[in-house]
Amino acid sequence: MELVKYPDPILMSPCENVAEFGDETSGIADAMLELMYEFKGLGLAGPQAGLSKKIVVINPSGKQEDEIVLLNPEIVNFFGECKFQEGCLSFPGIYAKITRPDKVDCVAQMLDGREVSFSCEGLLARIVQHELDHLNGVLLYDRMGPLGRKAHQRELRRLRKEYRGG
Numbered sequence: 001m002e003l004v005k006y007p008d009p010i011l012m013s014p015c016e017n018v019a020e021f022g023d024e025t026s027g028i029a030d031a032m033l034e035l036m037y038e039f040k041g042l043g044l045a046g047p048q049a050g051l052s053k054k055i056v057v058i059n060p061s062g063k064q065e066d067e068i069v070l071l072n073p074e075i076v077n078f079f080g081e082c083k084f085q086e087g088c089l090s091f092p093g094i095y096a097k098i099t100r101p102d103k104v105d106c107v108a109q110m111l112d113g114r115e116v117s118f119s120c121e122g123l124l125a126r127i128v129q130h131e132l133d134h135l136n137g138v139l140l141y142d143r144m145g146p147l148g149r150k151a152h153q154r155e156l157r158r159l160r161k162e163y164r165g166g
């Protein structure tokens with residue numbers, strides 16, 4: 001499993017639902033967590049690991065007990081608004097201030113297929129929203145807007161060049 005970076009087209013495509021809740025999906029989640037820790041991320045979504053599937057792994061603290069794996073997650077309600085600096089493992093070296101809701105209610109499935117609903121706010125809500133964007137093919141690039149893209153045009157150009165192997 002390797003980290004997929006912008007502008008790989010898999011990052012821009014909406015993902016398929018996960019329909020398998022056994023060892024295979026657990027194995028994928030473990031490998032994604034490992035990849036996330038390797039690059040010191042707080043979250044990682046399927047497409048960033050080369051899988052166009054609705055799976056995200058999250059760990060806001062880096063402590064093992066705070067690991068979260070969500071399958072087929074959806075945001076069902078959101079509240080408030082806040083601006084926060086965001087990075088993305090698929091955009092190394094780029095950080096942009098993005099405005100998003102401050103609190104979200106979500107539904108998702110666990111690795112055993114069980115459905116859960118939960119609310120989160122602050123940093124966790126921020127990570128959840130960022131990772132769920134990935135499942136819909138929406139990237140930091142899209143969220144940063146024209147001004148952000150202009151401010152980061154040099155880094156974006158570097159990533160495109162690296163992707164082409166130049």
Ligand code: ZN
Nearest residue numbers: 087088089090
């Ligand atoms: Zn990301």
